[in-house]
Amino acid sequence: MAESSAHSGPRRRWQKLATLAGIFMALGVMFTLVSYSVTLYRLFCQVTGAGGYTARAAADTARQSSRMITVTFDTNVASDLPWRFEAVQHQVRVHLGEDTLVFFRAQNMADKPLVGHATFNVTPEKIGAYFKKIQCFCFTEERLEPHQAVEMPVDFFVDPRLASDPDTTEVQQITLSYTFFASRQPQQAQELARFEGEKPSAAAGQELFATVCSACHELDRNKVGPALRSVVGRRAGSVADYPYSPALAHADVVWDAATLDKWLADPRGFIRGSTMPLTLPDRMRRRDIIAYLESLQVSRGGRS
Numbered sequence: 242m243a244e245s246s247a248h249s250g251p252r253r254r255w256q257k258l259a260t261l262a263g264i265f266m267a268l269g270v271m272f273t274l275v276s277y278s279v280t281l282y283r284l285f286c287q288v289t290g291a292g293g294y295t296a297r298a299a300a301d302t303a304r305q306s307s308r309m310i311t312v313t314f315d316t317n318v319a320s321d322l323p324w325r326f327e328a329v330q331h332q333v334r335v336h337l338g339e340d341t342l343v344f345f346r347a348q349n350m351a352d353k354p355l356v357g358h359a360t361f362n363v364t365p366e367k368i369g370a371y372f373k374k375i376q377c378f379c380f381t382e383e384r385l386e387p388h389q390a391v392e393m394p395v396d397f398f399v400d401p402r403l404a405s406d407p408d409t410t411e412v413q414q415i416t417l418s419y420t421f422f423a424s425r426q427p428q429q430a431q432e433l434a435r436f437e438g439e440k441p442s443a444a445a446g447q448e449l450f451a452t453v454c455s456a457c458h459e460l461d462r463n464k465v466g467p468a469l470r471s472v473v474g475r476r477a478g479s480v481a482d483y484p485y486s487p488a489l490a491h492a493d494v495v496w497d498a499a500t501l502d503k504w505l506a507d508p509r510g511f512i513r514g515s516t517m518p519l520t521l522p523d524r525m526r527r528r529d530i531i532a533y534l535e536s537l538q539v540s541r542g543g544r545s
């Protein structure tokens with residue numbers, strides 16, 4: 242597995258989580274079992290990148306609640322800032338205490354460097370009181386070069402004690418909304434790109450494929466799942482002689498980075514009625530695997 246390769250912060254951290262949780266792969270099961278005993282209800286984001294990530298107390302005693310909550314992400318950009326800013330996932334459904342990674346994407350649409358400043362707010366407001374400790378791309382002046390696009394991971398969990406506070410126990414959904422404004426103090430800006438994770442690595446993807454996918458897939462022949470060598474660019478459900486579920490066989494989907502990402506995140510959610518019993522909630526892992534599948538494409542140059 243990828244442990245041997247020299248990775249910096251983010252990936253190493255996921256490996257740690259992976260080890261903790263015994264990832265790979267209770268089928269169809271979300272991978273994190275880490276949780277925390279903290280005193281405030283807080284949504285805690287940590288950032289990765291140049292600053293390194295604040296080592297999370299490894300000694301935190303894990304307690305993850307079976308109670309689930311939906312966290313919805315809302316992103317806005319003030320009209321004075323020509324940026325695009327969006328949450329990669331509109332919402333996630335998580336266990337209280339479950340360490341969860343989400344991504345935001347920002348792009349400067351202008352021809353000059355621009356500095357933005359994000360604020361966030363949490364609803365319902367009674368939850369918001371507990372969100373003070375967020376540290377991420379909020380609060381700092383962030384610069385994007387002309388047309389630069391970055392993707393920023395945000396790591397959070399919702400404190401399980403939310404469930405036992407009479408004021409908040411009925412809360413089923415939290416909305417976290419961020420708004421980027423043009424900065425008033427652009428000279429203090431840092432590069433927003435520092436949050437960006439590593440580029441996807443086909444080599445890491447290959448190792449993951451061997452660990453996670455190869456139980457069911459080979460590249461050149463059908464196994465439990467269909468052969469995958471030329472999957473990028475291929476219509477879903479189109480390998481001859483593979484007994485697809487009717488749902489996948491009739492899906493109107495062509496596999497590319499975006500559709501593969503959705504599929505791997507939640508196959509049965511993406512194509513209802515399909516039967517692949519695995520989810521890969523870690524987006525960086527998905528990116529690596531997709532980079533690997535794409536690299537096969539390039540080296541073979543063909544599609545089926």
Ligand code: HEC
Nearest residue numbers: 453454457465466467477478479485486489515516517519
């Ligand atoms: C436990 C078995 C299993 C594992 C593990 C598994 N798959 Fe699958 N996969 C399947 C099955 C079964 C199907 C066909 C599903 C259907 O017909 O609805 C499938 C279908 C697919 C498809 C659609 C292919 C097509 O021709 O439309 C892709 C892409 C895919 N898997 C990628 C992966 C990747 C990448 C991994 C590793 C991260 C993985 N799978 C892990 C069982 C598995």
